[in-house]
Amino acid sequence: MRGQPTILHLDMDAFYASVEQAAKPSLRGKPVIVGGLGPRGVVATASYEARRFGVHSAMPMGQARRRCPNAAFLYPRFDVYRSVSDTVMALLRALSPLVEPLSLDEAFVDLAAGDSAHTAAEAEAVGRELRERIVAATTVTGSVGLAGSKMLAKIASERAKPDGLQLIEPGTERDLLDPLPVRTLPGVGPATDGVLRRAGITTVGDAARAGETELVRLLGSAHGTGVHAMALGIDDRPVVAERDAKSVSVEDTFDVDLTDRARVRHEVDRLAERCVQRLREHGRSGRTVVLKVRSHDFSTLTRSDTLRGPTDDPAVVRELAARLLEGVDTTAGVRLLGVGVTGLADFTQEDLFAQAGATVDGEEDSGPEPVPAREPEPAAEPAPDRRWLPGLDVTHTEYGPGWVQGSGVGRVTVRFETPGSPPGRVRTFGVDDPLLSRSAPPPLGGEDQRSSSGGEASRPKS
Structure with missing residues (x-):
């Protein structure tokens, strides 16, 4: 335990929903719920306005709709959330070399390892300035806890929510902890x-x-x-700068159980491609491919196949995942599929298909058959993505940038606004309107956004 509260815990406020409110002026101050929108979807994040109706993370989306039917229900935009997170984490690393990210919206910082704070007064000043810088850079708010240990700093940030700061002076830990539920403890x-x-x-x-x-x-x-x-308030866990990932995986839950074997194979191929894309984004490769299958009755099984060297080749991962699927009975219906890669490394091994001695669930195996060479196919123009999911960014040749408010029965409704504009107008088009297309998200803009839209009114209320 430290004698000064120089461990900082930052927790962004209702992060996904707050980013959506910052990006969409018409949603500020209104209930926003982000998550899977299908019948089996769950809530990823609910804004504080939605939480007043009893909506919370991990709640089934159907239940959230019943509790808060007038909320905006949005599909997650993870690329945007990662971009905002990168900005926030860069601000934290400017304070100290010891930053321990826990997720996109949460991290510990050891202020004593930097030059910014060594006393309670200095730590509190750093915390206040950090919150101001985050809002200036992203327009999204975060709550800060300061204490002499990680456990207490996290408790402090939770008590500071939303958009606050709490410092726990060393020596006052027992007074704070004693009345709290025992579930509070890590x-x-x-x-x-x-x-x-x-x-x-x-x-x-x-x-x-x-x-x-x-x-x-x-x-x-x-x-x-x-x-x-x-x-007793004793927690000597250090802030660890690097939390090296042990695996990379992706999975999908389906609105209707999959019983068609060809469809199941197609979904496994698609998940393998996404998994490799995520591997490459992190500059990694891996030796073991893992297939996860959850049946209609919620029973879950996993199968794995290990190579002698790491790979980031999508053909290799796709082929191994398909081979694993051959040994799984899916006739009763598949609720969830997942593909992952473990045994991560920072290099790749060439010609993995020629390697013998791969193992399947611990048993010796000769490895997958080589993929036959194919003649290169002529490049084709990619088809435009016409899935108009609520919350996604679009642009119209005549009306400019906006976002999908809803779609159905051959129509799509778009609200035309940007982070720095006033709340925009709504227009409806046919789903095949050639003038409407998906687009990259506009930047949130921080100070520039607020000045261009007339001051504080553009800040999200989260």
Whole structure:
């Protein structure tokens, strides 16, 4: 435990929904729900306006629609969220070389490792300036917690939400922690919480007073000792700058169970291509391809195939995934498919199909058959993407840039506005209108956006 609150935890406020509000002036101050829009979709993020209706992350989208029918339901734009996240993470790295990203919208920073803060007053000043810089650069708000440990800094940022800052002075930890639910502690999930509740331990203070011996009896040696230390406010976990990914994967849940074998194979091929694209975006390759199949009854199985060297070749990954699928019975219906690559490396191994001795689920195998050479095909003009998903960016030759508000029965409704404009007008077109096309998202713009749109009114209310 540190004597000064120089560990900072940043948690962006309702991140995906706030980015959408920043990008779409007509949605500011209104309920926004981002996630899968199909019958089996779930909520990724709900704006604070939607949370007042009881909508929260991981809720089935159908339930969210019943609770907040007047919200804007939007398809996620992950490229935009990653871009905003990159901007925020760059601001954090300007404070210290020790930045530990936990996700696109959350990170720890060790301020003492940089030149910006070594005392409580300095740390608080850095936290306030950081929040101002984030808004200036992205128009999206974040909450900051400052404390002498990672656990307490995260608790502080949660208590500061939305758009706030809280500093926990060393020496005040027990006063803050004791009344909180025991689930607040890291590592206390539903199963541990159930064990503790049955023993009459419901708060952090209860866990501290129970003593280490009792917690070890209830939870086992390592877990019980750790929970007791956390309950006393003791957390010596360091901020780790690099959290190296162990795998890259993609998966899709389908609105209707897939029973057609050709369709299942097509989806596996498509997921393999996406997985390799993500691998290459991170400059990585991998040795083991993993196929994940969830059936109609929610039973899930995985199959894996390991090569002797890493690859980022889409043909290799696609072929191995297809080979794994051959051993899986999908006749009863497939609810979810996933393709992943593990055993990551920073280089690739040539001619992997010629390698013998690959393993399938631990058994020796001769490896996949070589892919026959194909004559190069003439380049074809790619067909335009005509899927008008709510929230995605479009442009119209006559009316300019906007975003899809909704579509159906052969029509698509577009609201024409940009981050720096006033709320825009809505127009409806045929889904095959040749003047309408998908487009790159406009930049959020920070200070330039607010000045061009008349000041504070353009800032998202999140």
